[in-house]
Every structure is written in structure tokens, then in C-alpha cells.
Amino acid sequence: MSYPSDFRYAKSHEWVKPDGKSATIGITNYAQESLGDIVFVDLPKVGSEITAGKSFGSVESVKAVSDLYAPVSGTVTAVNDELAKSPENINKDAHGAWMLKLDAKNPEELKSLLSAADYEKFVAEEGGH
């Protein structure tokens, strides 16, 4: 599975697709593989503020609950409501099944995130031990 090169990646396994001031957020393919079958997603409402590094929601597989951490800060402008009904879309296409769109507060935050190549290296090490 390839990691899109126009995305930035958090070590907590979320991706961001920047587009001017707007940013789209989801979880990575590595994340969905580690979780297994995803059966529940809890996301914030449009208008909520999320803060980089803080939990903005959760994703649950049959076995486990995992917090979602905001890779960047901003105001939620759109939520992918389809995931409430079909959380398995994340398993099918993690990089297509976006969770939130944000009005990003501080584009500088993107710089602290990993590039596709660095993220791939990072998960290869994490998965290897």
C-alpha cells in the first residue's frame, strides 16, 4: 500500500491532506491494518475546535478503542457522516475515507508532520519489533 505523497502524517497514524487553508484528516492504512475490522467511529460536530496533539474522537475495532489525535489545529468545517453507518469504509480505503475537513489555524503545524517516505520508514520500524 502506498502512502500519497501530497499527504502529511502524524506518528499517531493520522494523515492530513492540506489544500490551502483547508485540511482533510483521516487515519492511515497502517492504522486500519493494526486495528482490524473497524465497527465504530466517534467524530466531533461541524464547528468544533480541535487542537494539534489532542484527542478529537475515537475509532473502535471489535477488540479495541483507540483515540484519534488531531495532527493540526483548526475548526471543523465538514464531517464524513457516512462513516457512522459504514465504518468499514476505513478498512477498505483508509486514505480515501476521510473523517474531517478543517479550517486550519496554523499551517506551520504541517511542518512537524512526516512526509510519506518518512512515515513509511517509521511504520516499518514500529511494525518490525
Add this chain to the structure above:
Amino acid sequence: MSAVETTSPTLRKTALNAVHRQMGAKMVDFNGWEMPVEYPSAGGILAEHNAVRTGVGIFDVSHMGDIRLQGPQALNAVQHISMNDAARLAIGQAQYSALLYPQGTFVDDVIVHRLGDDEYLLVINAGTREKDFSWVRDNTREFDCKVENLSDDFTQIAIQGPRAVDLLQRLTNANLAAIKFYWVTSGTVCGLKEILIARTGYTAEDGFEIYIPADEQTSAMVWNKILEAGKEFGALPCGLGARNTLRLEGKLPLYGHEISDTINVWEAGLDRFCKMEKSEFIGCEALEKAKAAGLKRTLVGLEMVERGIARDGYKVLDDGGREIGYVTSGSYAPFLKKNIALAYVRPEFSNIGSTVKVEIRGQGVKAQVVPTPFYKRPKK
């Protein structure tokens, strides 16, 4: 997303460990055992669960333990240490039962198989193997019977689901149609003679558990032959993840969750497996008193009404937000496609239809008390 669990090298392994790894199973620590939780390449938990409900699934359950009691007073010994009435067992019959502490709480739940005139086999849980064996040995000293820990002698494979009988029949000369649920026989399986075949399981489905020699080569041979023969029935290898959701849908208790050393038989709702009228057994006096005193909490089934999954340990609240109990097991139910849970609540909240709340990440999420088991297999 937060980190994923990994396993430590000190864990115990079953004889099929290498086979699971070869199949790409995700391995986890289960009560000190490194066990497959799911086989992502074969389908994952949801597919595994539904294979057992609609077809057949294969589980390595060799982490379960086995204790044999044999001798002129084996029955007296079994009667003394377990709550069900083993005197009712014909040779070749099995029963669900439990070992109790003098307080009427659980040492473990067990399946008691009567293998011969004076021979009984107790199948016990992985996490309680050593504790159970010591308990049985220490509490049967006054009886003329030999107590042996056979836990390491067997690889135990469970073949579960409506097609389990068709699959296993391909590999054995035993007439499986003649074995009723909770009966046991022995026969040739995959060319191995005198293999114990029990029509038992932990999935709320029809199925079998077979006990084969624990060496790696034999274990792998049998496992692979079962999977090979299972292809035409859509058999999947299944891990502990599916085992847990299957048993939850069927309201089968799990030690450390619905039953434990602080929960008694009445609270757990296992009355029908506890025969107070039989001869004395450890725990019966305390249970008499507990019955007279009345229940302080009782096990109920919950179905989430609002969005959310109740998980083990979450608080159960009343409408006013007061704590009235806790969740013992909770999950998305893959076959029923609902979010369900088992919980201990105060008896006044246990009526079917009662509305309660489960505290999920600080929020009270509405749930309803529903009839259990959540899933009952269709009668043939």
C-alpha cells in the same frame, strides 16, 4: 491513533504457534498465552465470527486445561468440588459446571466429561489452569481417586458451526450423527486412533472439540487436514477475537468477567447448573445463605439504543446519572449487527425493557435491558 499491543517472549505457546504465525495470525497475550486473536488474511474477526454462525470455523483452544479424576471415589470427588450433579452423567456424557470457593464464588467454570465408570475429565480455563489443578488436588485428598493434570498432553481443536458435523465427518470413522450435544465419544481422526471427540463448544453453535496428542507435528497435520477438508464448507481459521464475540452473543460466561472469585452463582444467573438438592459440595452452604439474603446485583443483557459501544469495566448509570452497576463484557455483535453488553446491575434495574445508561468517555449513552441470550441458534 494510539499504539498497538505486542507480545512478550516469555509467553506460553501452543503446539500450533508456528502454524498460526505462518498463516499471518495476529498474536496477542491471553492470560499468559500467546494466541491468535484473528487471521487478517483469512478474513478477520467479523468474517471469522460469521463463518461460525453460517458455516464452520476452526479454533486452536489448546490453552484450555484438562484434569482427570480416576478411581473408585472419582464421582464422590467430582460431586464434592463441583456444583452440577455429576451423578446424572452417563458414560460419554458431559455437563457444564463450576468449581466454587466456600463463599459460593467461582474458582472457575468447567465442563465435566464422564469418560468411564470411574473416570472424569474436567476441562478448565487457560488463565486458571494451575490454580484449578491445585484446588482440585487439595480438595479431593480424602477421596480414593487419582488426580492428574493432563493440560500439556493435548492439542485441543474446536470445530464450530452448523457445518462442523459435515466437516469433521470427512476425517473420522466415528458416527457423529449419533453423538448428541454435550456428549463425547472416541474414534479415529485423521488416522489417529482413540481420539476424544466431544460435541461441545464456546460459540453458542453446534460443534466439536477434539483432543489430539500435543506434539507439534501431529498437531499441525490435523489442523491442516481440517482446514483442507473445510474448504468446501467455507471453513475459516478463527482466533480468540471471534471466540469472544461468539460467546458474548450466546451469553456464555468468561472467567474474570461474568464470573470470578467475588461473584456468586445466583448473581451470575447460573442457577440451572447448580444442584442444591444433590449431596454436599464446596460453596453450597454459602449459597443457601446468599439465596435467603436476596440478590444485590444481577447479570443482564444490554443493547445500546444510542450510538456507542459499551466496553468491559464501563459504568452503568440510572436516568439520574447514579451508578447502578458495571459492564462485564461489551462489543459490537458481528452476527446480530448491534452493540451489546453484559452487565451487573442492581436487581431493580434488571427488568426487560428497563432503560439505563452506559458511561462512555464521560457521556451517559442510552441502553436497554434485553432478553438473553442475545443469540440462540436455530433449531434443526
